[in-house]
Amino acid sequence: MAGNTRAELALAKLAKPEILGKGGFRLTSAAFKQGEELDPCFTSDEEDAVAPPLDWTAPPAEAAELVLIVEDPDAPGDEPFCHWLVWGLAPQQGQLLEGEVPPRVGKNSFGNSEWALPAPPHGDEAHEYIFQLFALDLPVALMPGAGRAELFAAMEGHVVAAAMLSANYARAESDGEEGEWDDVDIDSIDFDGN
Numbered sequence: 001m002a003g004n005t006r007a008e009l010a011l012a013k014l015a016k017p018e019i020l021g022k023g024g025f026r027l028t029s030a031a032f033k034q035g036e037e038l039d040p041c042f043t044s045d046e047e048d049a050v051a052p053p054l055d056w057t058a059p060p061a062e063a064a065e066l067v068l069i070v071e072d073p074d075a076p077g078d079e080p081f082c083h084w085l086v087w088g089l090a091p092q093q094g095q096l097l098e099g100e101v102p103p104r105v106g107k108n109s110f111g112n113s114e115w116a117l118p119a120p121p122h123g124d125e126a127h128e129y130i131f132q133l134f135a136l137d138l139p140v141a142l143m144p145g146a147g148r149a150e151l152f153a154a155m156e157g158h159v160v161a162a163a164m165l166s167a168n169y170a171r172a173e174s175d176g177e178e179g180e181w182d183d184v185d186i187d188s189i190d191f192d193g194n
Contacts (some may be wrong), residue, residue: 008079010069010132014155015162023060027133027163029053031098038129038167044119045172050099051084051115052167059135060161063091067134067155068102069148072118074127082109082148083116083129087140106146113145118169126170135161 006012011020031039031052042052059066066089075081085106086096096102108116120127136158142150 005073005075005078005080009071009073009130010134010152011130011162011164013152014134015159019159020162020164022161024057025059025133025135025161025163026057027131027165028055029131029165029167030055032167034165036167037126038118038169040172042118043169044117049117051096053096053098053100054131054133054165055095056093056133056163058093059091062137062160063135065089065091065136065139066094067136067140067151068096069132069134069151070115071130071132072120072127073130074120074124079148080130081116083118084108085146085148085151087142087151091135104140104142104144106142106144106148106151109148120169120171122171122173124170126168129167129169131165131167133163133165134159 029052031042038052040046042049065087068084068086068089069082070084071080071082073080085108086102086104088103105113107113110116118127118129134155136155137160138158140151140154142154
């Protein structure tokens with residue numbers, strides 16, 4: 001794998017192990033079960049890919065807001081690749097539908113505010129995509145477009161429960177269509193038909 005930055009995951013930085021699943025707080029998806037493969041329709045391998053659907057149970061009563069962070073610890077770099085920063089979710093049982101735009105979205109590792117489609121390098125072993133849901137004891141006072149560091153700072157010391165769900169994904173092997181033009185000498189082609 002390209003890297004392993006599990007110690008830098010949001011869960012490792014912001015939550016104590018004993019609050020994982022506190023009060024039965026759980027995160028699931030109708031599209032995949034824990035540890036299963038992520039369908040290509042949620043990745044860069046599909047032209048009109050969207051974020052997968054997610055469902056969660058009610059958080060503990062002291063929760064004031066929910067935050068979702070999706071990271072890939074197997075990407076190269078000093079910290080996990082951030083695919084999605086979402087906050088402003090109501091502190092109750094809920095869901096995000098497939099492709100639904102959340103209330104507030106921060107900047108992913110590409111620097112834009114949307115679901116960053118998983119695109120591990122061809123030839124890499126499967127990367128793990130970790131969906132982390134946090135229940136906070138106060139609302140996040142950040143405007144949409146804030147970055148990972150800003151969101152982490154706002155969450156520090158306020159996580160009362162957390163839930164996690166992960167999926168794996170490796171790019172399909174190239175079917176030979178890409179690169180067919182690599183061996184063609186463009187200068188030798190007579191485009192005028194002469």
